[in-house]
Amino acid sequence: MGGWIAVLTTAAVIGTSLTAYAAYYDIYGNIEQQNIDTDSFGDRPNRVEGAMNIMVIGSDVRTGENADYGEAEGQRPDTLIVAHISPNNGRATLVNLPRDLIVDLPACEGQGDTAGMAAQRGMINSPLSLGGVQCQWKAVESVTGIRIDHFVSVDFTGFKGIVDSIGGVRMCIPDPIDDEDAKLHLDAGEQTLDGEESLGYMRSRYGQGDGSDVSRIKRQQEFLGAMLNQVMQGEILNRPSNITGFLSSVTETMTTDDELTLDVMSDIAIAMREVDLGNINFVTTPNGQAPENENRLALTQPQASQLFEAIAKDQSLTGDDDGGDGGGGDGDGDEEQQEQVAPGDVSVEVLNGEGTPGLAEQVGQWLTTEGFQVANTGNPVQIPAQTTIYYGSGKKAHAQALADEAVNATVVENTSLGDTVQLVLAQDWDGFTSTAGSGGGSSPGGVDGTTAEESKQQCS
Incomplete structure (x- = not known):
């Protein structure tokens, strides 16, 4: 407790x-x-x-x-x-x-x-x-x-x-x-x-x-x-x-x-x-x-x-980054303003290409606790060179909302997909970002956490 x-x-x-x-x-x-x-x-x-x-x-x-x-x-x-x-x-x-x-x-x-x-x-x-x-x-x-x-x-x-x-x-x-x-x-x-x-x-x-x-x-x-x-x-x-x-x-x-x-x-x-x-x-x-x-x-x-x-070793858990974009970009140079999507509006399938047994279920459990809708977990048919979030038509903002939670994830369009985005974990999978102090850095990959300051309770 x-x-x-x-x-x-x-x-x-x-x-x-x-x-x-x-x-x-x-x-x-x-x-x-x-x-x-x-x-x-x-x-x-x-x-x-x-x-x-x-x-x-x-x-x-x-x-x-x-x-x-x-x-x-x-x-x-x-x-x-x-x-x-x-x-x-x-x-x-x-x-x-x-x-x-x-x-x-x-x-x-x-x-x-x-x-x-x-x-x-x-x-x-x-x-x-x-x-x-x-x-x-x-x-x-x-x-x-x-x-x-x-x-x-x-x-x-x-x-x-x-x-x-x-x-x-x-x-x-x-x-x-x-x-x-x-x-x-x-x-x-x-x-x-x-x-x-x-x-x-x-x-x-x-x-x-x-x-x-x-x-x-x-x-x-x-x-x-x-x-x-x-x-x-x-x-x-x-x-x-x-x-x-x-x-x-x-x-x-x-x-x-x-x-x-x-x-x-x-x-x-x-x-x-x-x-x-x-x-x-x-x-x-x-x-x-x-x-x-x-x-x-x-x-x-x-x-x-x-x-x-x-x-x-009494080392800081925060990284050297400036707390900016936690997820990967989509690589297409598109700089137009993206709509903001809440986790509860994102349906995601987690596919484990990293190789660790049970990793897809673990990642799915974490996403569920963060409010995402996990539709399925399993293994991919093809494993990309790096961790990738695939999205269908009109779901780019949904994919980016998920990417913002990942330490390293590239966002790529796949027109064959419907409303559910796919998170495919590759060998470079390094967990989720987690604000671990006022500096806004990242905890070690896979560490879920929060701060006392972030826990102020007020119903909206």
Whole structure:
């Protein structure tokens, strides 16, 4: 559940006040802390001076006050995020690791009353229940190659309290939601969600969109952006009593490692103070259908490794381009003004000539989440030399709307086509463009993301 990152980001953004009021030292004492034996991990990824990586866990533990949300054995991350804070680049990047990811997990020793686990291939969120936070920490480092410095965890009840402490979150709900599993029933329109409704919105999966964890993550990222915008532009920062109430709600339900001290929290807050909302980036790890299980996900390579490497080396995700035309031109020199076409008006067939199994389905899923109408996926009869979008008579603007979302795609007319345009992926396919900061650059190919600034919620 991506909403848990508010525990870190929102608190960090306003947390410069931690050192301003002596009462905050008492608030800090509310936090439950665990010792993590990182020395037992063996070789670990290198640390980059001046940057920090925090593993954020939204725990779905169903005991105590969380028992109302059904039964589940042990605890697993309902959401798992790596929060990369980069003062050197003046930005923060929040990388969602979908819980349905199947990855190679390392062996690890158990913590507390957990047994630990042998090396295996399994879901990215399973080490928490098998070996505790220590196993989850080691697994994330092993899978991503990113050195984790700290962890933060909050459960369902804690998240509700955080939302209620800021007076709810204003959201635009495009369609009515009726999801009994998530205990969520909302009318369409702009409205303020309280803690219970916000938790349901973040948990809701099959009651919205295509029911996938990836589309749910996208909605969660939008919620977080709305929450951060509200905190930064609302009354919380203006009054010490408001800040105290918010931080009390956060710390009463937070678990961290014992090296995440008050001084470290203050350092994070000072760093975050310099980060503009337009430079708080939410990205999802590139993924596609797992070969061994159609209901699970696998990392899409090389895009996932490129993203992880950029985070591990504290490199900017934005490219050197000026944020201009994200897609390819049509090569015919036609400079006349083109009509603007909304994604919902574009019907597209995705054909995979790149060779990676399942890539057409993955691309189709991403296009669906962006509002395009995916008519079909499959393989092409002929593979062009470069990724190409073919269009029929009168559909040039439709093809260009799709090309604007692609890192590299040439637009070519094919008079034999009807209303549906064809996206044929070739060997040079490099994913979709994604604004990853106020500079308007591109994320690594295949990385889907947004910024807190872009997530301002207002119904049209």
